[in-house]
Amino acid sequence: MTDDAHAPTSPDRSPDPTGTQTGARPPAGAPVGGEDTAGDRPGWVRDTVVFLGGQTVSLFGSMLVQYAVLWHLTLQTRSGAVLALSSVFGFLPQAVVSIFGGVWADRHNRKLLVIAADATIAVTTLTLALLMLGGADDLWLIYAALAIRSAGAGIQTPAVSALVPQIVPTRHLMRVNGINATIQSAMMLVAPAVAAAVYASADIVAVFFVDVVTAVIGIGLLLLVPVATVVRTATDGPVSYFGDLVGGLRYLAGHAFVRWVLVLFAVVFVLIVAPSYLTPLMVARTFGPEVWKLTANELAFSIGMLVGGGVVAAWAGSRSRIALIVGSTVAFGGISIALGLSTNLWVFLGFMLLLGLAVPFFSTPSTTVLQETVEPEMQGRVFGFVGIVMAVAMPLGMAIFGPLADVVSVELLLVLAGVALFVVVGVALAMPSGRRAVEAARRSATPEAAAVPSDG
Template identity: 85%
Template sequence: MTDDATAPTSSTPPTGDRPTHDSPDTAATAVLADAPGGTAGAGGAPAEADDRPGWVRDTVVFLSGQTVSLFGSMLVQYAVMWHLTLQTQSGSVLALSSVFGFLPQAVISIFGGVWADRHNRKLLIIAADATIAVTTLALALLMLGGADDLWLIYAALAIRSAGAGIQTPAVSALVPQIVPTRHLMRVNGINATIQSAMMLVAPAAAAAVYASFDIVAVFFVDVVTAAIGIGLLLLVPVARVVRTAADGEDAAPVGYFDDLVGGLRYIAGHAFVRWVLALFAVVFVLIVAPSYLTPLMVVRTFGDEVWKLTANELAFSIGMLIGGAVVATWAANRSRIGMIVGSTVAFGGISIGLGLSTNLWVFLGFMFLLGLGVPFFSTPSTTVLQETVEPQMQGRVFGFVGIVMAVAMPFGMAVFGPLADRMSVELLLVLAGVALFVVVGVALALPSGRRALEDARRQTVAPADV
């Protein structure tokens, strides 16, 4: 473990692992207009956000709206999966639904990140939510009228996925505009805890509504939750990021393609951001094995009783819930890099432990630990990017994060899924764990990785974060 893992004392301001870099784009500054907060500080938070009255209220309202909206979206996710399974019992149909549910988000995220840097992020989130709600309402009305063609569901899934491609980078880039930089880890941890809680509540709620009524009722619930989420977001004042010529771009209007190329150039020239994104992508691919193949291992090794599959999901979800709470309450002043590297090493050990488990309860214990570790990887990864990337570039950077998330997991399943039909899941889990150890070793050994970590250690806290 590097020195980054050393947590500062309570009397010493944390460095936050916010590195500098040599790209010309880093000379950028941004003016935050049309909302309280003044000029932009490090990582995109207003320089005097700590002194701005109402940031706690704005954060609570924002997270509340996103939680309500997420709840409705998760209801639809489960209900559609169950509906297609029960109505068609076709693996091909489920595979197509996954394609329509993931691929549009990956494609649109390329442009969604650019839009998040060019336009009002709050309005982008509202527009995406409203489009998804209208699409869901239209599908509900069509199904009430007797239409049940699969292409209608596929089309709705594709539009919802495209909306997520616009919304996700805008949300990630908006959070540092309303949350002071030094509180980002805590707020992101709280958000991760909320999402984990939704993973426990949403399946039961979706089952209750779907069993008592039908899938159309679930669609109507989603429309209502989207409306509530939009209404709450309208109550939050959000700064508008205004790019200036100081960022190295011409003062004349810049085209979308130029912005996209600028985002690619920024990532290519920023050693630390490039390192985080590369590690994020590889870990996402390799973590597919323990997270998606464990139900198959349960059935093959421990039996196909439903309660065992349920216990497997609960162990993981409860672990994530507790992990998010721990990150929110404990990790604010801890090294982001230390948590990212440490959790990746832990994933490797846990994956090997899962593969070697011969007792169900030991296996479930490792699943709990896997869920517990997820917030220690995902939350600091998001936070360190929010703290490091300049305000006018965050949309594009998180757009590429969205692409990684949307592509890496289906890619991982395309690799590990067929292999699971040719060899044991246990062996795949062990191999995935060993691969994660290799990934950490390479990430820390590469010159770019060492430079990125050295930058993180050298970076001092910005005055605005004190």
């Protein structure tokens, strides 16, 4: 989630926590256009490293809490209903708030929104820690904290995604997003071990305190990055929040290419993420319930994502985003079928590694192409809709595939999901917007921003 850093800091680039800047150089994101006609903005590397470094620290603390809460509820209650409710409180508020979070990201300074969300989450976590130190252990306290943290993510996620193009020049977005994916994958490997060590040696309250510290560090680093409020296109008068929300929906309705990317993202997310969460069940049923086998399943996927993110960062910057999205979707389909047909554990683990490897080749160009294509003043709302998809797709997919896994084998579900992904690719490429995107990809190395912006 970071980029290389060698750019010196000059006196006219003093940090300004208000999001404005009076020095000779413009603050990040001041231009409303996305073209690099005058070259890369001076100091962007330093700003990118500081910003994404802070976000990485904050993400690490959040992941510790995620694992610790799951384990705590499992060990203390041993109740499937409790875990199900925790998932609802952990996902649903983000889906709801993302609707408005995207609008706020287009109306207000995105840096200040991220800081406010981080601070609210940190205060909530600190309050829960102090209450538990005082002896409170009611489940509703944990549910309430999960809901507030989820709502904060609904504000933070679209703001961060829309803020990155304000800092990073367009031609470097794929690389930076690839590094972002690599670091997130590394966190997936490291966070469970650290959370387990802290939770085992102390308790869940200690994990909460670690999260508060990481949030403070993340906020402090973000304060060092100058980020301007995006200049909005002139209108006939002030626009209400509801008017902005309707404007975002109209934008999606009229922008065939962006709509095509979002729909493809949503369908693929449902068809591949939910079945992949059932792979531990297949391992236990088919290969045996030993803990090391379940651990190997998770490690194979995480290592694959780690390697895939690195490859995307190092190699895919100049590649067609559409080709990567379509190619990785085809790979998802083939790998899903192969997983379902695997009869040997090591072969199965090999395909899990390949599945993880393919994920950054889909998620990174999907994010990048939206950052490159969508106008700066609309990116918050568009990424708000992306956040809704990400928050809803997992519960929706599990609601479909979970009960089916008790009726038919997981192997069959994986094969069917793979076949469905092939059908999705065919339908996507047959759509007019899909054909235009592919044609644009053939004309240019980074063509997607030139895709037809409307149905007309």
